[in-house]
Amino acid sequence: MENSKKLNPTTRFLIYSFIGLLIFSIIIFSLLGIYMSRKSKKAVYEIGEIYMSGMNEQMSRHFETVIKLRFSQVYGIVSVVSTDKIDKELYEELVYRAQIRDFNYLALCSTEGNFETLCGQAIYPLNPGPFVDALLQGERRVAVGVDAAGNEVVLFGVDAAYPMQNGEKSIGLIAAVPLEYITEFLSLTDEGQLMYYHIIRSDGSFVIQNSNTELQYFFQQLQKQFDSSTNETPVENSVKKFGDALKNRQEYATTFDVNGEERQIYGVPLPYSEWYLVSVMPYDALEGTINTLSSQRMFITLISCASILFMLVLIFWRYFSMMRCQLHELENTRQMALEASRAKSEFLANMSHDIRTPMNAIVGMTAIATAHMDDHKQVRNCLKKITLSSKHLLGLINDVLDMSKIESGKLALTTEQISLKEVVEGIVNIMQPQVKAKKQSFDIHVEKILSENVWCDGVRLNQVLLNLLSNATKYTPEGGVIRLSLYEEQSPKGEDYVRIHINVKDNGIGMSPEFLEKLYDSYSRADGTRVHKIEGAGLGMAITKYIVDAMEGTIEVESELNKGTEFHITFDLEKAATTEEDMVLPAWNMLVVDDDELLCKTATNELKSIGIKANWTLSGEMAVDLVVQHHKKHDDYQIILLDWKLPGMDGIQVAKEIRNNLGNEIPILLISAYDWSEFETEAREAGISGFISKPLFKSTLYHSLRQYMGVEAENDQVANQIDFSGRRILLAEDNELNWEVARELLSDLGIELDWAEDGQVCLDKFQKSPKRYYDAILMDIRMPHMTGYETTKAIRETNHPDALSIPIIAMSADAFSDDIQHCLECGMNAHIAKPIDVSELTRILKRYFQQSYF
Template sequence: MQPLNPLPFVEALIQGEQRVAVGTDAAGNEVVLFGVDADYPLRNGDRSTGLIAAVPLEYVTDFLDLEDEGQLMYYHIIRPDASFVIQNSNTELVGFFNLLQNQIDSASDKPSAENSVKEFGDALRDNREYSTIFELNGEEQKICGIPLPYSEWYLVAVMPYGILDNIINSLSSQRMFMTLLSCVSVLIILTLIFFRYFSMTRSQLFELEKARQEALEASRAKSEFLANMSHDIRTPMNAIVGMTAIATAHMDDREQVQNCLRKIALSSRYLLGLINDVLDMSKIESGKLTLTTDHISLKEVVEGIVSIMQPQVKAKKQTFDIHIDNVVTENVWCDGVRLNQVLLNLLSNATKYTPEGGSIRLFLFEEKSPKGEDYVRIHINVSDNGIGMSQEFLKKIYESYSRADEARIHKTEGAGLGMAITKYIVDAMEGTIDVQSEPDRGTEFQIAFDFEKADAVEEDMVLPPWNMLVVDDDELLCKTAMDALKSIGINAEWTLSGEEAIELVIQRHNKGDDYQIILLDWKLPGMNGIQAAKEIRRNLGDKVPILLISAYDWSEFETEARQAGISGFISKPLFKSTLFHSLRQYMGAETAHEQILDPNIDLSGHRILLAEDNELNWEVANELLSDLGVELDWAEDGQICLKKFQKSPEGYYDAVLMDIRMPHMTGYEAAKAIRELNRSDALSVPIIAMSADAFSDDIQRCHECGMNAHIAKPIDIMEVSRLLKRFLIKK
């Protein structure tokens, strides 16, 4: 389509105006064009000027009844120069003013006719309405004009003004008004329809542009993520390859080999964490990450996390404080694997983004749940005094592949997936997560879960009303420990330093009222716990038990501590049950729990059947488990495992470790078949899955097939040890 006069039409669109004009279509037919500005990028790189709609010129002609010979009125649409846009076919002149000029000489009142033509021209130039009486062909005619919107056009109506003037004037005025109104209405309706279409089109274009920008941002983020992943994967791989080469070259240097193996283990765990994050993110984006509800102990979860975090904290010489405040309900129903993952993500980030010598704190407390008496609300706070985050980054902290754009961050390993996964898990568990942070001031995450209470049989935790002294430089820990000790019947006092502790001990000793047990923190300002124990022993002798409490592995200082007179060790966090089971041996009570004087349980004499089709995996498992004192029997697939169990005497095997993906018979099938055997130990023997299939639905399927627990490969010997201790002792 082409406007007859394209330049003004296009300029109006460029200036953001709407425009109506006459043009021709591809077949040369005249059309009325409706145009509106629409400046958008095109696929070829150009930009559009406007959106144009057209209706045939005949449509307007028919509407105005220009060709109806019986009409007393007739109409024209003219331009500012009075040339016709649309005219009655009986009008042969080029312009409307030509028609009027030809009638001036024959008019009975020539000056009046000339004045009318002049006024009409002025109104046309001023784009205003005008009406007059003019003599045409010897008969007075009423001429009315009105400007048309979105154009430079003028609608002119001509009607007779004669004998029946009174009647016709009334009728024609009404007809003229209605005609003009209808014409304007049609144009307005057409314009509204067009603008509605334009609005819809503009909205669609806006959504498309928004989607395009989001796609570009996602593509940029994923490209950056892949670049980070390439670096983060190569870093531990380089350490593994390099340390392996160094260890191989120094086989005769035991200390060097042990150092290399320790670094290989740390790099392997980090690499495994990256892989798990990527797999979890894939599950989240496909909507397949599910939760498995199980009976867990918050005490065991936190203790496990503390043991995992110890090497990282120790490597950076950081302070790691764990506070447990009035957590009475330790057994709950939740997905223990995902809860571990949330805690590990938060604590790992705290460690990574806190400089050497910084401090990290894990704080748990309990309150009533709004869900009712069957639930408990557990608050978990993780804080640090690290580099912190800007308010701008906090707005997108939970987005996938998101990392702060800062030099200190780029030097830190990480894929940018941990917080997105954490947020997804917290939401899936119907919890809440909040974060507060300032640059160079540190970060604090606050999480709350409403857990269903587990129907665990709680034993009466009551100890004699001993007088006890708790010594720790953390005032909050002292106060929370006081609450826990008071709840189990112990009268306790606390102080913040070793020097003050010695003064209190001497004062009570001089009164003949010694403390019956003393708890000393290992890391105390000035005089540490071991030094304080030496001084206390010098004043009291050996009759009072002195226990050392610490969140760190005490193997490095155990010898020195025992030489100083330390009676035993208690690991933080100090749950109520931890304190009870650690202290009750001093009242002569027998317990099946781990004793603080001997944290390792001997598994010698226990026989375990291992189903594993990979010989290298069998060799690794055999070597690791043999160190625990167990006797291992190998079954090369699920079918052999079932046959060996069938042929063995009842009670011969104390547990079964089951791989999942095996030829002939999978671990699922083998576990189900064992449970269906007609023998007394078929339902009681612990079956533990040991597989690389480690998603929630895999774990759920293991439980459905009759397995008791699941361990993800690569094998964590500490986790295997904890599970075997739990099941074999219970058995």
């Protein structure tokens, strides 16, 4: 009952609206019918006028064409008959030329307007004044005349100076044809036509009159207008306007009532004459059509109105059923929202545990470190665990924030030039602690990567790789194997793009077919005792799938329980326009030793591409045998690449054995994905000459090997000498605690820091500083007085000599892609997210400080 009361106002509104709409529709459609009827009548009149205009124009053009033809024939006579001939011969030839051109009359005209007939009966114009004047002015002119028998003829006069019998020179040659010639080719006398024609002179008199005389009164009125003796006689306004148009030789249309019926009259001047073509069309012939059209329109309007009203009735009755459907859909939406809410509640419950775990470790380790301040080993161990827990906690927070961005549709990509080599090397460095903690094997394969520099969102690509490798590490038991592979092929997008394939494979716990179906759903984690001790937000794969889709890539997965998982990702990335270095080394013999056959093959292929001849083997024992055999043949290997972890004899043992047999002359380089610092001392003692970090990109091999082959570049030597001592940085940071953290971290690197408490202070200090006083500016974003964006823009616009060259690096907790893009658009050079990663900040500073050396 309560629901029906709530619906009553709506029902009443709909009913009243429907009735009002019904009345309004009837009125509007009725007015529309009346209005359209009047507009139709006017439109038909205008169409008739357009039709008559077109017909008159067509008749005028036809008249002009025929008259031009006749004039050209007369000019043809003049052009071929010379005035130098004897008079009799001259006249005979003129007559002959006229007759073969079908002219019935031929005459010469004197200056006084006298006609001397050469052929046919004597002719003269009915209105000689304008005709003779035109000839005197050298113009061609057509006119109506009569012959001696009183027959009307059409005269064609052109200027011509022939001798006349009275000794004068003629001013024109006149050829003539009967008047019927005009009426026939213009079809002016055809009967049974809806529209008929008259040809009149400028004074209203007829040249050719059609047999239809219903407009006799109209033309009488028109002639009265030009008759000076009857000027006092009033004429109708339409006749007067028509007469004025005649005087000015203009086109004009009007209507005239004939015995209660309207006639539409249209006039147009004819060329080469004083004539006017007048067309007449009975308006009543169209009146019936207009009335019929109006009746049909009114009928159709009423039918349309009835149809619309019928549809409104249907809509009205359908409204209630639609409301019921909407209520049903709303209920379903509510249920889905409740399910989503429950999923997020479960997610928060899991997150409560996952967040508290590293937080408890941070708090506990801090307390332990505080209690054992004198035990440096214990404090160092606590700080190490605090660092790992902090990074894990930061990863959880980043996942939650990224998912929030994705659900709000605000996650954007920032396209920048990146090096695939640097990306993979960074990923390897990040993954080393996790892999080492679980004693897992981490293999990296790079095959045929020719385009190392590409355009893409480097941050998001890192995020995708870290998500996949972190999951592989988490869900692979101790001693398991994780493999990262990269290779390239031609992109279907064209030569400016390259298709990069990325494979992440593990032999971990795998996933069930049921879970694979919801792998990319938000807040989803595999259930069961298999993963209850593994921390995670359940958002990593949802974020990964979103990023891959946003980058227009593809992601595929194959997994089997207790056997492992393999992800395959493809990206079509635009190649970066970089100046390629000519990577060629001396053709030395080299031996590659690694238990991974695929790595050996790809490494030897890359070495071959830079000019080195390489062999490979899979075991340390075989490597020692090969080195000894080649030494005995006096064909020693000149460099040996040796994997650290080999079955049987490891890399360090193999190096010792080679040194015992061959001495210290041959460089032995250790290759590994593990941290060199962990075994550097032992390796040096065993005779290892250096270290190359996996993955083995072409550029990695080239730059690492050339220092042992006597081709090290001067720039490399300079770069290796760069340190941060004496460097001065201006730090814009409004939080004193953050300032203290940054000061301690950077001071350990030998950098001098100046503190600016806000953006305005930063701008003032920079403007007052001498040239090259500051080497860089670290800029916070959210500051009072001036934000980091505003401060950067202001610095770039100053007249300071370093305004455009000084590196400005954003150091902010605003770390999403659109935040980074905004920083770059405002004039900053790079971005680093808080909390500060010292190694990342060091890498960025080193890059910009190196540039100052060259």
